[in-house]
Amino acid sequence: MTYNFNDIEKKWQDYWAKNETFKASNTSDQPKYYVLDMFPYPSGAGLHVGHPLGYIASDIYARYKRHKGFNVLHPQGYDSFGLPAEQYAIQTGQHPAVTTEANIKTYRRQLDQIGFSFDWSREVRTSNPEYYKWTQWIFIQLFESWYNNDSNKAEHIDTLVEKFVSKGNVTINAACDDNIEPFTAEEWNNYTSEEQQSILLKYRLTYLAETEVNWCPALGTVLANDEIVNGVSERGGHPVVRKKMTQWSMRISAYAERLLQGLDTIDWTDALKDIQKNWIGKSVGASVTFNVNGHDDVIDVFTTRPDTIFGVSFMTLAPEHELVSKITTAEQKEAVEAYIEKTAKRSERDRMADVKTISGVFTGAYAEHPFSKEPIPIWIGDYVLASYGTGAVMAVPCGDQRDYDFAKHFDIARPNIFEGVDISEEAYASKDNVKIANSDFLNGLAYKKASKLAIYQLEQLGQGEGKTNYRLRDAVFSRQRYWGEPFPVYYVNDKPQMIDAAHLPIRLPEVEKYLPTEEGEPPLGRADVWAWCTESNSVVSNDKINNTTIHPLELNTMPGWAGSSWYFFRYMEDTANRDGVFASEDALKYWENVDLYIGGSEHATGHLLYSRFWVKLLKDRGYVNVEEPFKKLINQGMILGTSAFPMVLILNVDPKVKYSKEFESDFLEDLTYLANVQSQNYFLSKDLSKQFHKAIKLEQIESEFLKGSITNWLDNLLDFEQFKFLSKTDLTIKCEPVELHIPIDCVELDDSINFDSLNNSALYYLHNKEYSFLKNEKGKFITERVPEKMSKSKYNVVNPDSIVADYGADSLRLYEMFLGPLEQYKPWNTAGITGVHNFLKKLWKLYHQGDDINKDNPDYYLHNPSTDDVYSAGKVVKRGFGVNDAEPTKDNLKTLHKTIKKVQEDIENFSFNTSVSTFMIAVNELTQQKCTSKAILEPLLVLISPYAPHIAEELYSKLGHTESISTAAFPKFEASYLVESSKKYPISFNGKMRFTLELPMDMSKDDIEKTVMAHEKTIAQLEGRTPKKVIVVPGKIVNIVG
RNA sequence: GCUGAAGUGGUGGAAUUGGUAGACACGUUGGACUUAAAAUCCAAUGUCCAUUAGGACGUACGGGUUCAAGUCCCGUCUUCAGUACCA
Secondary structure, three states: OOOOHHHHHHHHHHHHHHHOOOOOOOOOOOOEEEEEEOOOOOOOOOOOOOOHHHHHHHHHHHHHHHHOOOEEEOOOOEOOOOHHHHHHHHHHOOOHHHHHHHHHHHHHHHHHOOOOOOOHHHOOEOOOHHHHHHHHHHHHHHHOEEEEOOOOEEEEHHHHHHHHHHHOOOOOOEEOOOOOOOOOHHHHHHOOHHHHHHHHHOOEOEEEEEEEEEEEOOOOEEEOHHHEEOOEEOOOOOEOEEEEEEEEEEOHHHHHHHHHHHHHHOEOOHHHHHHHHHHHOEEEEEEEEEEEOOOOOEEEEEEOOHHHHHHOOEEEEOOOOOOHHHHOOHHHHHHHHHHHHHHHHOOHHHHHHOOOOOOOEEEEEEEEOOOOOOEEEEEEOOOOOOOOOOOEEEEOOOOOHHHHHHHHHOOOOOOOOEOOOOOOOOOOOOOOOOEEOOOHHHOOOEHHHHHHHHHHHHHHHOOEEEEEEEOOOOEEOOEOOOOOOEOOEEEEOOEEEEOOHHHOOOOOOOOOOOOOOOOOOOHHHHOOOOEEEOOOOEEEOHHHOOOOOEEEEOOOEOOHHHHHOOHHHHOOOOHHHOOOOOOOHHHHHHHOOEEEEEEOHHHOOOHHHHHHHHHHHHHHOOOOOOOOOEEEEEEOOOEEEEEEEOEEEEEEEOHHHHHHOOOOHHHHHHHHHHHHHHHOOEEEOHHHOHHHHOOEEHHHOOOHHHHHHHHHHHHHHOOOHHHOOOOHHHEEEEEEEOOOOEOHHHEOOOOEEOHHHHHHOOOOHHHHOOOEEEOOOOOOOEOEEEEEOOOHHHOOOOOHHHHHHHHOHHHHHHHHHHOOOOOOOEEOOHHHHHHHHHHHHHHHHHOOOHHHHHOOOOOOOOOOHHHOEEEEOOEEEEOOOOOEOOOOOHHHHHHHHHHHHHHHHHHHOOOHHHHHHHHHHHHHHHHHOOOOEHHHHHHHHHHHOOOOHHHHHHHHHHOOOOOOHHHOOOOOOOHHHHOOOEEEEEEEEOOEEEEEEEEEOOOOHHHHHHHHHHOHHHHHHHOOOOOOEEEEEOOOEEEEEO
16 A cells, blocks of 8 residues: 555645644643744745744654643744835835735645644734734833832833932932933922923833934835844845934843843753853943043043053043043144044944054043043044943053054053063953052952952042943834834824823824835825824824824834744733733733744844843733743754756866966966856766866876867867967866856756756746756766755755655655754755655555465454555555554564654654654664564554654554544653663774674673683684783673783 | 854764764665566675785874773864954
8 A cells, every 4th residue: 555645644634624633722731831933924935945944843842742741832923024025015016914915825835734733723923913912012011111220120110200209310220321310309390291201211111212223225224233244234235324313222231131140040052042141241340430631521431350440551432432522632633533534434344344453543631540640641543332331441451452452553651560471462361360560559469359449449539330331232123114013102292102002003004105205204104194193092194183182103113023022922822812911811820931942043132132021021010920931942953955056167277388388477367267267168967077176188088978078168169269379288177066056946856957947947047158068978967066055046945845745744844854953054955855755655564564464364454455555576465554463572662662762862852863763763673573563553653743743643543543643642661671681792902893792781790701701703813912901891892902 | 353063974964971983864886676667675885905804094183081082181273153343
């Protein structure tokens, strides 16, 4: 009976859908387990084989947990707001909602055919108003919160107002803007409502402020720091410039310490934790205040090395520092202004790319050293960043390489304050193994004590204190785009007002075009019905705006990460009960947080940080019970495509010829270049090119066939005017792959080109030129396969649809796991899938040994014998489903139980690739053993079912079960079946294994040694030498030294 | 530059605490079956030397610890990822 995977898979996918097999319940006696994938953005291109990798892994885990008796929540949904749909809308005029809906349909079809055990009844879409209603609601909670550093949590803004009313703001320890003026309770109570609102905005966890943002002109929007890669936009690679704009920001910096501390409580990889740690960038040190000579102004700096305070020989301010214009002397004014202008022109990218150039200007002003009272020259330099710390540094050349280089370049003093350290060549930046010298009261102390004492003395002077700084910046939250969540915000006299939660959602308005307006306003500026009426509490037409009851609405939308920062809570609630809550208290209490989260590491500083931030806020405000969203996180690696390249001839003029003829060297280079350009048209099948990986001459070619073809090519080539005086024998020939992407659809499994499909391909570059493909003796042209990122532009995208059609979903699932460790990057090569596909056929066969054996065993479970034809060994034989009640043999049991052990360990270690090998070994062994015993073959199916659920269901039902296999108990491992009575000992000589010897397990150490030493092979090995030492490790190894 | 991960056959990759390196597959070669192809089955397959028996070498490179190192330690190189003057 043949393995009809297409029929079987369709059958069970329908069964699961119809019976809601994977619907999770919010009430259960079983322990809960929540397995989540990072939900996809439904792009127009659909899925390629790389996308399901993480979904397959999480699905295996979810299915395994069900077998283990857990109530599993394994949902899926769509991150359906985003830039590509909007860019497409701009180009085609189609509403993003329409294209998004179409894309989701494709995604759903593709996901369904892979057989995931998702509970689709709980699906979420971030662009659905019923969903983004709650994103807007959370935004309001952020607006109505402030961060109390004393209680170390966010509180409702009312508690802050209460404090202001009774005590003013001087005793408040809050995360807030830097430019806060102190006021008393009395002053607060006398402020106008508008003044109060302005002040509160500086404390809210989301606030409107003029900030320097990353503006991307090409996309017409601002970008967050994590959306910029190497100075260009992550999407599209467009340049980014700095620009001041009024924007909503998220005060994530308030949570810096908790975000850092929380990492210790979660099970993520160290790599990922390190990325977040670096991004948060905590540094502990001190803030020091320097008086400026001749001015009332002071300069605050942050330093991590207060112990080196006596090593300061100058100060550097960022060119943008506010004091620069104030303190610059008349003589230096011109130079300073010129420098500021020059640095302002340099883009952020230039500044980044060019780290080595030292530049700066003296301001002419001096600061006063807090202890020695010596004058310290104040410089400006663009190595100091305005956005970090206070935008000013105290420069200590002996302890910091940048300060050292700067001082050396401008010939500033470099005093040495380290005992016995040579700083003539470079700074000594280490904090360890050094004592402070030439530093008054700090002399002889090491870093820790000196720092502490320096801070204490600074505090006595009122010129400093201990301080901790974080690199983490507040996150810009406004986007000048259409396809995102609208803010629930309207403006009264330019002051933002929240719309009452009762009136949410505020739906995205219709616009004619998705581009910014002519005035440079965001696309929502084009909406005609986009004003808020405070009487009817509804969105009304713009022309009704009267600024008394009807006000303009916010024109920005929220960024992509808004909707994804809380979606994992939405899944917890049944769709039917989602109306009045983002998730009910009971649901949140039952499911808590995600037990296992699988997704790509590219979200390390975006989604994964912002979600943690929002969860902490929701917890502080009492809406959820957990501090962290994702208990355990695994990053799946990327599956790379394998591009197919032809081998191309590389021609060079033989060096000997170069010198024998009198060429000018330039001319010769041109000639070589030209020869290569011309030869790019000549392709060689890979198997023919082997001789040419080193440069050889024409006459050295071994095959006559090749020599003839290449001679022909060279004749054509040398026909050009420029080559007239060169002969074929002056050239050397080499072969290399050339980056000419042969579309992967036109490449067969043996890497040969299918010229029929290639000629029908729409690729212009393959038709434009006169290419010559030299095929091998079999008439095939073999390409070189090179791993590269899968992308449309590289023509190397493999679609799972075709894989499922040709080999089935179970094969796809197994193969994706078989490729290698989950976390690793690995190339996809469709040819390899035959290995796992054959395995499934063998598995099928193992359960269909019916007819042959049926003759002597009457107890067979035969199903549909009429269709059980199989063609085997040249004959058509009847093969029925053949599993019986035969007593399992010792070998059967051993195979089964070592498989149980290994597979269980593998799944728990997320080592799915090794499980697949284990299954192969088990099936090979059981086939060898001709096992037909139900006691073995039934538990085996449960082991395999998380990986290949369709075939497992089918065979399980054939065993007579009417229920799905999905909740069958995972087989229990019995160690007793694996106990061996003897061991095949490897016998080593000086650590090298020479032969093996089977000995009883219970043989004593002495007896083993005696037996081994008496063995003829040992005697032969020793050739009469007496061994110095014999190492016997019972149950492991014997090693004879000497 | 700094931080992190990784380097094993022609390819993807195994080797759990130091104990038989290359499991399991792909590919390749040869064979069986077939009119033929496909499918299936069998055998060989790290490199080198040797007719065989067998031997030498082998986990990026150079050292070290150990009876024994892919695994532990020191140094070097390469690749990938993150970060980029963070005071």
